[in-house]
């Protein structure tokens with residue numbers, strides 16, 4: 001499990017640790033870690049040109065001490081002092097080591113962004129913003145890319161786009177969530193001894209072994225019922241493919257059995273593609289003949305008419321977990337009373353769907369994904385998986401989970417239907433909404449990467465690659 005923290009949490013832990021150590025120790029640890037990463041990026045330190053962008057706080061201090069270490073190894077290091085003041089001891093060490101102060105940015109083999117770290121607030125002010133725009137060359141960001149909010153990943157104006165971010169003590173949440181995550185590049189963590197002083201994390205991200213340990217796997221006692229029966233209420237005369245993809249996702253993710261219920265057109269398609277599915281053709285919106293399931297997937301391609309509303313109401317009146325996606329999210333947005341139930345609910349909106357659910361502009365949600373996924377989980381009393389460039393999963397009183405797998409090739413029609421099927425299978429297999437949603441996002445992202453392999457994919461490829469994604473997790477676990 002990878003964990004991350006807000007700026008306030010990090011500051012609190014730093015203060016507690018600092019009280020046990022001689023002054024300046026932490027900054028020295030940070031600077032050594034930073035200099036080592038810079039040296040690795042430069043390859044040959046001697047004779048290389050390094051440009052430091054130095055702000056007025058301790059973030060600039062880190063950069064100056066690291067610059068001093070590089071200067072001692074023969075690098076030609078210059079520093080633009082951008083703040084109204086400069087970390088005094090850091091500047092003295094830098095000058096003593098042969099570093100030079102420069103009036104403005106110039107050509108460099110490496111730019112070290114020490115403008116602002118966890119002390120940054122709001123959009124970068126001048127002259128910082130202009131320096132960020134003008135500086136050329138590969139950039140290593142100190143702690144966080146300047147202009148990225150360390151706690152939320154929000155970017156309010158100009159912001160550094162780093163190849164590498166060297167972050168001190170623990171990950172900051174803004175490094176895991178877009179738009180900040182895409183500004184951070186590769187993140188290197190420098191251990192400064194903060195571990196024992198950190199509180200419960202703000203965010204958590206599953207890794208291969210976590211997901212491998214959570215995934216249900218059949219034992220000697222298993223049969224199709226014990227492995228979990230998923231009901232899929234999806235598809236309509238207009239949208240037949242969504243049903244095929246959701247059923248495919250559920251089957252490939254290891255459901256013991258999939259029961260599909262829908263009207264004749266999607267039934268014909270599901271029957272052709274998936275002979276494994278047990279099908280009930282509905283000529284009216286009633287689940288009376290469908291049989292028992294352990295979890296429902298509701299919504300892909302369902303439509304939003306009265307027929308769909310009635311079927312959604314019946315599914316939600318059951319006493320098993322329900323995953324609500326796509327058209328069913330629109331139904332719920334219009335009629336929140338559908339969500340009044342005691343069994344678990346998992347919602348899987350993208351930003352547009354969440355905007356309808358919360359009645360908040362889509363742009364605000366895109367800019368502040370963490371804030372709104374948390375709000376949705378608490379207001380709607382559900383597990384909420386917000387899809388997008390960073391998929392995040394929230395449930396009341398738990399750290400938000402950030403999904404770290406995925407590929408931009410997944411941004412194509414139908415992949416969400418596969419995801420809902422995968423999550424439904426995991427819910428039926430006995431995982432909680434929180435674990436089912438986070439493991440499904442992880443597997444789906446991994447399968448997308450495997451299926452794309454650097455070229456376009458179609459959503460059915462993602463379902464096909466789910467077993468390979470599971471095998472790769474289990475191989476990693478040994």
Ligand SMILES: NC(=O)C1=CN([C@@H]2O[C@H](COP(=O)(O)OP(=O)(O)OC[C@H]3O[C@@H](n4cnc5c(N)ncnc54)[C@H](O)[C@@H]3O)[C@@H](O)[C@H]2O)[C@@H](O)CC1
Nearest residue numbers: 026030056057058059116117118119120121123124125143
């Ligand atoms: N406290 C410690 O012991 C340690 C601190 N460390 C470093 O210190 C950093 C935190 O230092 P500080 O608390 O001094 O804060 P920062 O150096 O991150 O930034 C604070 C300064 O930036 C200015 N500022 C804030 N927002 C701005 C904006 N939008 N535009 C322009 N200027 C802005 C403020 O006026 C203030 O002068 C960490 O990110 C890390 O790099 C590390 O060395 C680890 C140890």
Ligand SMILES: [K+]
Nearest residue numbers: 113116142146
């Ligand atoms: K920085």
